[in-house]
Amino acid sequence: MILVVSEIKYLGVRVQNDLKWSAHIFYIYGKAPSTLSFITGTLPPSSKNLGAKAYNYKQLERPILEYASCAWDPLQKTLIDKVEAAQHRDTRAIYYVLQTSQISTTTQLNKLEWVLVAERREHRRICLFPAMHFMEVNIELKDYIKPTKTKTST
Numbered sequence: 817m818i819l820v821v822s823e824i825k826y827l828g829v830r831v832q833n834d835l836k837w838s839a840h841i842f843y844i845y846g847k848a849p850s851t852l853s854f855i856t857g858t859l860p861p862s863s864k865n866l867g868a869k870a871y872n873y874k875q876l877e878r879p880i881l882e883y884a885s886c887a888w889d890p891l892q893k894t895l896i897d898k899v900e901a902a903q904h905r906d907t908r909a910i911y912y913v914l915q916t917s918q919i920s921t922t923t924q925l926n927k928l929e930w931v932l933v934a935e936r937r938e939h940r941r942i943c944l945f946p947a948m949h950f951m952e953v954n955i956e957l958k959d960y961i962k963p964t965k966t967k968t969s970t
Contacts, residue, residue: 829884837890841898844880848902851877856909869910870928877906885937886944899933 823832823839830840855872859865881902890896904921911924925932948957 827884829888837888838892838895840888841890841895844883845898845902848877848880848906851880852906852909866910866928873906873910881933882936882940886941889937889941896934903930903933 821833823830825831830837830843832839852873855869855876858872859869881899890899903925907921907924907928907930910928911919944953947953948955948960
């Protein structure tokens with residue numbers, strides 16, 4: 817008997833039966849604060865060591881936000897903004913800035929030299945195609961892309 821479900825977690829990615837990514841994005845958005853609390857608990861919030869906080873973010877938090885992002889990169893602006901909101905929340909925590917502060921999170925991101933998560937996902941997606949072509953990843957390109965027939969002139 818085959819069980820029909822509306823959502824399943826497969827290889828760490830939540831896949832919905834309508835192929836939307838909202839369940840996965842809300843999952844990672846909800847999972848990320850526990851990692852952030854670990855980072856801020858390890859280093860005191862008032863610590864001036866931004867390098868250590870940023871390093872811990874890149875090693876512990878960012879992989880949660882970007883895991884398998886070539887597969888689930890969302891198209892809806894609300895979902896893109898949800899993932900970006902997680903990075904903004906982390907940036908405020910690293911700088912120990914309250915959400916109501918007048919300091920721009922974008923300015924803080926620029927100081928840390930971090931690009932938007934959406935840009936990082938786009939870069940990974942663009943890099944995946946040549947990696948498939950040159951067989952650097954174990955994905956058969958011919959299974960996903962069929963060559964078109966072209967007419968030759970005589």
